[in-house]
Amino acid sequence: MTLRTRTAPPRRLALAQLINSVGDGAYYVCSALYFTRVVGLSATEVGLGLTVGWAAGAVAGVPLGHLADRRGVRGTAVALAVATGAAVAVFLTVRGLPAFVLAAVLYACCQCGLGAARQALLAALVTERERTRVRAHLQSTANAGLAAGAALGGLALHLDTAAAYRAVLAADALAFLAAALVLTRLPAVPPTPPAASGTPRLAVLRDRPYALITALHAALLLYMPLLSVVIPLWVVQRTEAPRWTVAALLMLNTLGVVALQVRVARGVRDLRTAARHIRAAGVLMLVSCAAFALTTVPASPWTALAVLLAAACLQVLGETALASGAWEISFGLAPEGRQGQYQGFFGTGAAVARMLGPLLLTWLVLGGGPVGWLALGAAFLTASWAMGPAVRWAAASRPADAAAVSASGPEPAATAP
Template identity: 40%
Template sequence: MPDATTVRGGRIRALLPAPGAPRALAVSTLVGQTGGGLFLPVSALFFTRSVGLAPSQVGVGLAVAGLIGLAAAVPIGRIADRFGPRGTYAVTLLGQAAATASFALVHSLWAFILTNTVAALAQRGGNAARGAVIGGVGQGEERVRLRAMLKSVTNTGLSVGTALAALALAADSRSAYLTVVFLNAASYVCAALPLLRVPPVEAAGTGPSAPPRRAVLRDRRYTLVTVLCGITSIHYDVLSLCLPLWIAGHSGAPRWSISAVIMANTVLVVLLQVPFSRGTGEVPAAAAAVRRSGWVLWAGWAVIACTAFATSPALAFVLLVVGMVLHTAGELWHSAGSYGLSYELAPAGSHGEYQGFFSLGRGATAALAPMVVTTVCLADGARWRAVSGWLLLGLVVAAAAAAVPSATRAAARRPEAPLPLPVQESA
């Protein structure tokens, strides 16, 4: 009978990525996201207090860069399919490093827009290439589990980086902010190094037998699944934008509740994303997980909306915790189901292009979400207006999620031409 130490060691190893490519991708993700988490909290202060841009200029620059960046996902995904995703992903990481380091040279709005646009193009394209790398590492359940584990690693890295950023925020000087900028740039370079331990992923190559160009743009059934999953993904914006404003201005909960519930969400995602992803490597189970997420998100938002009627701060906080637990469960099911669908519905040899296209659903929602959630869930006037806004948004999300199973059944039945034998990517 194994002793307690052996059992504990086995449990710890079960939480770690498998040796080889999965572990290398986890290390790459942890390093890169720690750098991103380090820069994220100080970016607005750096560009306004150190560079000298107005807050409105920062908003315009980020919006322009974000919209242009969306256009890079499919083309760079196609490049990854054609020439090999591992090398393409490494190049985009180095592009992010160069663009981030260039922030130190920014002294005008146009320079700000240019550098952020390059960074956004590299980030969006890199996400598509990274998705293709993951698609080549495993199949079905194994692939979804790896993607879920990498999401947990992402949250861990962002949390560590955000905590370290407090040092720069406390110093509040240009030298401190520039240190963060260069550390972030270096993190992308370091994130590219572990990719050397990832085996080359098969590339589709070129020629008449290669997958047709822009095939995903003609795949209406995959497009419908992308749109529906994109609508459901608004829960990310509810958490990051709507919930803090709701707690501060519409509920009786104490202000420190904002940090408490967001931290609880982060911890739960880190611990539970992999368990919630079990079984979603098959299309029916993945679609069912997305459908389930819609109703659970609606229930969580209904509970959060009830904090407007709480008679004491303690009751409001309890309702927030309950609502956040439900919200997090919905987020976990949506992420797991979306991962499975984005891979399993994509033709072999086209994961980069299809992953890039699937990311557009989330990208479009992220662009529209600030206007939607602030108008619907944070409406001025009588209390019932904002509460009904939460309920309405929840119903829209639940309806979109409920339509996913039928949409995936149609997508799974679409005819596909035989794909060519892949060409090995050069090491």
């Protein structure tokens, strides 16, 4: 995936993202089987450990993001990439539940902090009007890497040996180290001066409009465990579609984001267009959920497959629209010099979705059937349409110059060569 830009930093950010995502793609495919079949944990124990880990990560994101602001985002991002690689390596040594939970906490905290530091690094190295465009390229690159990594993980699944699974985890750890090396080649970013006397150190925790936006975004991010947990179970248990449909749907989602994310992001220019994209995402997700609900109607396997593919296509469109709008909002409403802590806070939405989503959605969708799908779609629609008023509230609470920018929108983005 080529990132067309006049400057080197976005290309190096994309290279680091690509390296990481290849390792992560292989890890995501193999990790559950490694923990259950090699380490010897039960599925319940794995779920418990990951839930505790992501809960800790959600809490750690803000202070680690603040640390990036105060100590320098490049150095912090490099250190957290190395630490995440070390956390993956620790998984190779665990032999029981307590050690696994500690390793999961370390891994999730480092991942959440790394995400915040990378977002702050992007904000510091790219002009304001190009942040969403560059972030879309990074997301497209990441999905391409995940697809390649998943193929490598599939090879390990085919071999189905402890050595193959350990090789995947070792490769993921090395990928984080390689990505850290790439990040060291980025320009240094001066740290933010200490806050003035009387100013809260973690100001984002008192920013109620931004907290509301983050909560609404977390609700919309429930599509993530929907993809990884609920839809595979739904296809196998509740439809007549062939079992390989699960792999086809995941591949469609990955390649769809690669193909569409940059194009969809071009329509986002300011906070107003960002909120409009998120409203459109809510409508698309509602229609997608309705299509998934229809797959319980008795039909031939090929008819069920066609409906599932249509529902997945709508979901990809909704996902890309949501991401494009969310990036613009998260960057645009974060004060300069505090991007680290604000991006850390905004990133808690993903951790919360990973932590609560599997349990909530299996109960709602697998337990509720078509009614559960429609209820989930209605929740997506409500959260997406509430985002516009929340963004206007947040913009109105900013200083006058920021409010002016949010009202009129920044100048049009320059066309990439």
